[in-house]
Amino acid sequence: MYKDIRGIRYYIEIIGEGEPLLLLHGFTGSSSDWKETVPFLGDYKLILVDLIGHGNTEIPYDQSRFSMEEVCCDLTVLLEGLNVEKVNIAGYSMGGRTALSFAMYNPGRVKKLILESASPGIKNSRDRDSRAESDRILAKSILEDGVRAFVDKWENTPLFFSQKSLGSVKQEAIRRQRLSHTAEGLAGSLTGMGTGVQPNWWPHLKKCKIPVLILTGEWDEKFCEIGKEMHHLLEHSEHIEIQRTGHAIHVEQPRIFGTIVDGFLKQ
Numbered sequence: 394m395y396k397d398i399r400g401i402r403y404y405i406e407i408i409g410e411g412e413p414l415l416l417l418h419g420f421t422g423s424s425s426d427w428k429e430t431v432p433f434l435g436d437y438k439l440i441l442v443d444l445i446g447h448g449n450t451e452i453p454y455d456q457s458r459f460s461m462e463e464v465c466c467d468l469t470v471l472l473e474g475l476n477v478e479k480v481n482i483a484g485y486s487m488g489g490r491t492a493l494s495f496a497m498y499n500p501g502r503v504k505k506l507i508l509e510s511a512s513p514g515i516k517n518s519r520d521r522d523s524r525a526e527s528d529r530i531l532a533k534s535i536l537e538d539g540v541r542a543f544v545d546k547w548e549n550t551p552l553f554f555s556q557k558s559l560g561s562v563k564q565e566a567i568r569r570q571r572l573s574h575t576a577e578g579l580a581g582s583l584t585g586m587g588t589g590v591q592p593n594w595w596p597h598l599k600k601c602k603i604p605v606l607i608l609t610g611e612w613d614e615k616f617c618e619i620g621k622e623m624h625h626l627l628e629h630s631e632h633i634e635i636q637r638t639g640h641a642i643h644v645e646q647p648r649i650f651g652t653i654v655d656g657f658l659k660q
Contacts, residue, residue: 400453401458406424409434415472415480415482417444417485422485425570445578445581446577460590479504481506484511490514497597500603505658506606513597513623515588515589528588528590539576548567604660606633606657607627611637613638
């Protein structure tokens with residue numbers, strides 16, 4: 394279904410009944426990325442959203458609407474429209490950064506938080522500026538060379554090497570999903586809510602009182618280290634490293650992901 398949120402036509406899907414669980418996809422993904430996880434989360438009212446720049450959600454003309462703060466405002470309005478006062482949120486990669494940002498902006502609206510292969514941003518201001526600049530260059534190349542050229546490089550980055558072991562049908566479905574996006578949408582997302590321009594939440598983690606589950610894949614060494622550090626700083630957190638898995642746990646191990654999330658939410 395579509396909902397008008399602050400002048401932007403968002404695509405959302407609601408599945409099931411029960412306690413609400415908002416699912417936020419990663420960069421180049423969409424709400425459909427969770428389809429294999431849905432059967433293992435049958436006790437919840439799942440709220441799946443295509444974030445700005447992705448899927449079937451409208452691409453805004455105003456580039457400021459791509460910012461992390463604006464997206465979190467949109468999610469607040471969405472939940473208010475659904476009469477959801479307090480929500481559990483699970484987010485993957487970019488969606489995990491969005492989920493954490495939403496919780497930081499609206500701590501009273503989040504019951505529990507699940508962060509899959511996500512980070513709180515970049516600590517050092519110089520490193521943030523460098524990342525923002527590299528994302529601007531990448532966004533420019535997407536606009537100039539097109540989505541297909543970008544996806545050809547993106548799916549062959551070390552971050553996704555573990556997905557090469559997935560069956561050909563699944564790999565092709567993932568590729569089709571990535572190719573379905575527009576250059577304008579992906580470029581806007583990169584420059585508006587990329588790691589280099591989002592807030593740096595590292596100094597604020599100690600203040601977070603929300604129960605947090607941090608999930609990382611064994612083969613994703615960078616995010617395993619980030620997960621360990623986050624776990625050390627968060628007062629109420631649990632870090633689980635999933636064996637024989639890379640960056641996209643819910644894609645590579647949907648049953649394990651769903652089972653662990655279900656157990657955490659029922660604690």
